[in-house]
Amino acid sequence: xxxxxxxxxxxxxxxxxxxxxxxxxxxxxxxxxxxxxxxxxxxxxxxxxxxxxxxxxxxxxxxxxxxxxxxxxxxxxxxxxxxxxxxxxxxxxxxxxxxxxxxxxxxxxxxxxxxxxxxxxxxxxxxxxxxxxxxxxxxxxxxxxxxxxxxxxxxxxxxxxxxxxxxxxxxxxxxxxxxxxxxxxxxxxxxxxxxxxxxxxxxxxxxxxxxxxxxxxxxxxxxxxxxxxxxxxxxxxxxxxx
Amino acid sequence: xxxxxxxxxxxxxxxxxxxxxxxxxxxxxxxxxxxxxxxxxxxxxxxxxxxxxxxxxxxxxxxxxxxxxxxxxxxxxxxxxxxxxxxxxxxxxxxxxxxxxxxxxxxxxxxxxxxxxxxxxxxxxxxxxxxxxxxxxxxxxxxxxxxxxxxxxxxxxxxxxxxxxxxxxxxxxxxxxxxxxxxxxxxxxxxxxxxxxxxxxxxxxxxxxxxxxxxxxxxxxxxxxxxxxxxxxxxxxxxxxx
Numbered sequence: 001x002x003x004x005x006x007x008x009x010x011x012x013x014x015x016x017x018x019x020x021x022x023x024x025x026x027x028x029x030x031x032x033x034x035x036x037x038x039x040x041x042x043x044x045x046x047x048x049x050x051x052x053x054x055x056x057x058x059x060x061x062x063x064x065x066x067x068x069x070x071x072x073x074x075x076x077x078x079x080x081x082x083x084x085x086x087x088x089x090x091x092x093x094x095x096x097x098x099x100x101x102x103x104x105x106x107x108x109x110x111x112x113x114x115x116x117x118x119x120x121x122x123x124x125x126x127x128x129x130x131x132x133x134x135x136x137x138x139x140x141x142x143x144x145x146x147x148x149x150x151x152x153x154x155x156x157x158x159x160x161x162x163x164x165x166x167x168x169x170x171x172x173x174x175x176x177x178x179x180x181x182x183x184x185x186x187x188x189x190x191x192x193x194x195x196x197x198x199x200x201x202x203x204x205x206x207x208x209x210x211x212x213x214x215x216x217x218x219x220x221x222x223x224x225x226x227x228x229x230x231x232x233x234x235x236x237x238x239x240x241x242x
Numbered sequence: 243x244x245x246x247x248x249x250x251x252x253x254x255x256x257x258x259x260x261x262x263x264x265x266x267x268x269x270x271x272x273x274x275x276x277x278x279x280x281x282x283x284x285x286x287x288x289x290x291x292x293x294x295x296x297x298x299x300x301x302x303x304x305x306x307x308x309x310x311x312x313x314x315x316x317x318x319x320x321x322x323x324x325x326x327x328x329x330x331x332x333x334x335x336x337x338x339x340x341x342x343x344x345x346x347x348x349x350x351x352x353x354x355x356x357x358x359x360x361x362x363x364x365x366x367x368x369x370x371x372x373x374x375x376x377x378x379x380x381x382x383x384x385x386x387x388x389x390x391x392x393x394x395x396x397x398x399x400x401x402x403x404x405x406x407x408x409x410x411x412x413x414x415x416x417x418x419x420x421x422x423x424x425x426x427x428x429x430x431x432x433x434x435x436x437x438x439x440x441x442x443x444x445x446x447x448x449x450x451x452x453x454x455x456x457x458x459x460x461x462x463x464x465x466x467x468x469x470x471x472x473x474x475x476x477x478x479x480x481x482x483x484x
Contacts (some may be wrong), residue, residue, distance in 0.1 A: 002375070026386055027391070028247060029381060029384040029386070030380050030381055030384060030385065030386055030387055030391075031380065031381060032381045047388060050253055055386050056384065056386060057384060057386070072473075080478075098402075101378060112462070134334055136398070137402070138272050138273065138403070139271060139272055139273060139274045139401075142271040142272060142298065143272065144268055144271070144272055144297050144299070145272055148391075149269070149272075149390075149391070149394055152391055152394070153394070153395070155376070156395055156398075159270070159379070159380075159381075160340075160379070173333060186335065188473070192473065192476055192477070194481060195476045195477065195479060195480075195482060196482030197343050197441050197473070197476040197482070199482065206431070211473070213467070214462065214466045214469060214470065215460070217460060217461070217466075218456075218459060218460035218461075219459070219460075220456065220460075221333075223333070224333075224456045224459075227452065227456060228456065229451070231430070231434065231439070231453070232477060234434055234437045234439040235433055235474060235477040235478050235479050236478070237437060238437075238439060239436065239437050239438050240438030240441065
C-alpha cells in the first residue's frame, strides 16, 4: 500500500460555523487525514473563522473542495459511511468506529465519511447515500459529541488501524538478564544476614522467597539493577564525606 | 464487578482556562467518566467559564475535587498514567491508549490519568509520579491535540474496553495506593541523604527522579511496600542481636 492510500475523505454536509470547519481540519490532520470536502457551507467558503480554529492545519483548509450536493461530493468514492446515530427510518448496517476503520483500510478504492450539520446532523436522504452508518458508542444518558470530536474519534480509529505501530513498552529498556538480578538478590540477602534480618531461622527460607518475588516482579533493566545495587551499598555504608 | 468499578479518575494538573475544564468534563461524561480532580487550577475553583463549556456535564464539575499537589490528588490511586509524549528525561514504560485501557480495566484498584497544563503539559516531576506514560499515536508532522481531545480519546478507549472486562483474579494483589509509595520513597530519600548519596547537588533532582521511576515501575502491593520499607530499615540499622 502506498502512503496516502485508503485515507478517507471527510465530508462536512452543510456545516454552519467556520470555526467548526477549522476545528474539524485540526482533528483530521492530527491523524494524518488531509482531504476535506464541504457541501454548501452555510456561510460560504472560504470562511475567515476557519483558519484560526485550525491551529495550523491550514493545508487541509486550503485544499478543501466545495460541492453543491452530497452526491457530487462522493461521486468518486467507493465506500461511504454516514456518521450518525442509528436511524429508525432507515434499514442499514450500523458499524462501530473500528469496524468502519477496518473496512476503509482493507477495501480497495476511496472512502468517504459524512458528517452532518452541527445542530441537526444528517438528513434521511443524506444518510441513505451511504453504504453504512457509523456510530460512536456513547453514554446513553449524555450523548454530546460535537463535530470536531466526532471527526477526531473516527480519524483516530482509522489511524490506529492503518498503523499498528503503537508506542509500546517494548521500546523501553529490556529487563536485565537473570544473572544480574541474582547478583542483586545475593547482595541484598548477604547484607540482610549481616544485620540479623532473617529471624527466626525457621522463617528464613520463606522470607527469602518473598524478597525474591518482590524484586523479580519489578522487571528492572540492567541500568536499574545497578542503581538499586548502588542504593543498597549506600544504605549499609558509612556516610560519605563531602 | 459492580457498575462503575475501574472508572479512571481524570486529574487535570494546573489547568489554565475554565473553558477547557468544562470541555474536559463534557468529553469525560460522553464516555461515562464522572470523577474529575483539579490540581491548583490557575484561576481558582469554581470557575464561571467551566459550566457553559461543559454543555450539560454539570455533574462532573459539581463533584470535581481540588488538590494542592499531584501527590495529594493521587494518594488513593493504585495505578497512575501520565498523558504526554515520550520523555527523553525519564525511562518509563510508554503505552498506547488501548494498552492503558486494558490495564485500567483488568487491574484491581483505582486508576488515575494525569493531564498537564494546556500550554506546557506535565513537568518531569509530575510525569515521574506515574507508573507509565500513555501516548496517543499521532501525526508526527502535526501533533496538536488540545486538552479535551486528549481526554476524549483516552475516555473513548477506556469505554470500549470496559465491556470486554475480564473478571479479575482475586489472587492478584492491587498495587499499593500512591500515598504508601510516597512513604517508601520519602523514607529512602531521607536515608540516602543521610549517607551523602546525592552528590553532586546539581544531580540530586535527576537522581531522585530516577529512583522514583525505578520504585514506581515495580507496581508493588501494600504488603510489598511494607516489606521493602522493612528492608531499608534493616539495611541502615545496627545489626540485630540474636
